[in-house]
Every structure is written in structure tokens, then in C-alpha cells.
Amino acid sequence: MxxxxxxxxxxxxxxxxxxxxxxxxxxxxxxxxxxxxxxxxxxxxxxxxxxxxxxxxxxxxxxxxxxxxxxxxxxxxxxxFEETHGSRKIIRRDSGIAMFGQQREEIEEGAKRVNxxxxxxxxxxxxxxxxx
CATH class of the missing domain: 2.40.10.410 (FlgT, C-terminal domain)
Incomplete structure (x- = not known):
């Protein structure tokens, strides 16, 4: 061979x-x-x-x-593979109680590996x- x-x-x-x-x-x-x-x-x-x-x-x-x-x-x-950057999402929610105003929640997703x-x-x- x-x-x-x-x-x-x-x-x-x-x-x-x-x-x-x-x-x-x-x-x-x-x-x-x-x-x-x-x-x-x-x-x-x-x-x-x-x-x-x-x-x-x-x-x-x-x-x-x-x-x-x-x-x-x-x-x-x-x-x-290709690495993609993570993303950040900010969500604002009304608590329903005037003295607390809006609450802020942040969600961060990690990087993704795509074939x-x-x-x-x-x-x-x-x-x-x-x-x-």
C-alpha cells in the first residue's frame, strides 16, 4: 500500500x-x-x-x-467549532407595590459552541x- x-x-x-x-x-x-x-x-x-x-x-x-x-x-x-459570545438580557418588572418600584433582573447566558x-x-x- x-x-x-x-x-x-x-x-x-x-x-x-x-x-x-x-x-x-x-x-x-x-x-x-x-x-x-x-x-x-x-x-x-x-x-x-x-x-x-x-x-x-x-x-x-x-x-x-x-x-x-x-x-x-x-x-x-x-x-x-465556532465560539459565540454570551448574551445579557435585562428584564424590568413592576413589583406591584409603589414603594418598591420596578425590579431589575439580569440574565447572562454563557458562550455557545456551534459545530x-x-x-x-x-x-x-x-x-x-x-x-x-
Whole structure:
């Protein structure tokens, strides 16, 4: 088995925004926990000074971890997250008693961690970043 076969794959199915299935599995050395970079092949770029080819641009879709391995395929799930700032909400309530006036209640929500989608498409490429 060559390094290229072991370390490179092609997306063969996209079940949802957060998962992708690649055409490599246990027969190719893929293991649960392996991390792959999912990318599409962009245009060929040229050096503006020499007009020499710089190669094709890798347009990154995301990073994903192998969650399930079969003989010839493996399922990957996005491992990229975005942290959102917490929010603060102030609620003013009339107590119903004139001498107490309005009461103020503050609610502060913590930061949220949101899983980012892969935006993967069938035919995109996957290369091994780290092995479990």
C-alpha cells in the first residue's frame, strides 16, 4: 500500500452538512479517530512575475474526524467549532407595590459552541492530517 493510497481519499457521499463518507476504510489503514482535511481542488494558479505554475489551489472545506470505519469506506464528522459570545438580557418588572418600584433582573447566558458544517461535496478530496 502506498502512502498516497493510505493518506489520500475522495468524498463519495455526504449524508448531511456535518458528515462525509470517504472511499477508504480499514483495508487502507483508516482508523477511528484519524483526522482528515476535506478540500476541493480549485483553479491552477500562476506566478504573476514568471508565469510559472504554482499548482492548483486547495479550497479547504473543513477538518473532520473518522467516527466509523468499514472495510472500504469511513464516515467522518466535522471537528471545527465556532465560539459565540454570551448574551445579557435585562428584564424590568413592576413589583406591584409603589414603594418598591420596578425590579431589575439580569440574565447572562454563557458562550455557545456551534459545530461548523463541512460544506463537502461528492468528489472533494481528503488528506490525512493525523492518525489515531
Amino acid at each position: 502506498t502512502d498516497k493510497t493510505k493518506n489520500r481519499a475522495t468524498v463519495s457521499h455526504v449524508p448531511d452538512d456535518y458528515r462525509a463518507v470517504i472511499n477508504r476504510g480499514s483495508l487502507h489503514g483508516v482508523k477511528a479517530g484519524d483526522v482528515y482535511l476535506i478540500y476541493s481542488i480549485g483553479p491552477e494558479l500562476f506566478d504573476p512575475d514568471t508565469n510559472e505554475s504554482l499548482g492548483r489551489l486547495e479550497e479547504v472545506r473543513g477538518r473532520a474526524k473518522v467516527t466509523h470505519v468499514q472495510e472500504k469506506i469511513a464516515t467522518l464528522r466535522s471537528i471545527e 461548523l458544517s463541512l460544506d463537502a461535496e461528492v468528489g472533494d478530496q481528503a488528506k490525512l492530517l493525523s492518525s489515531a
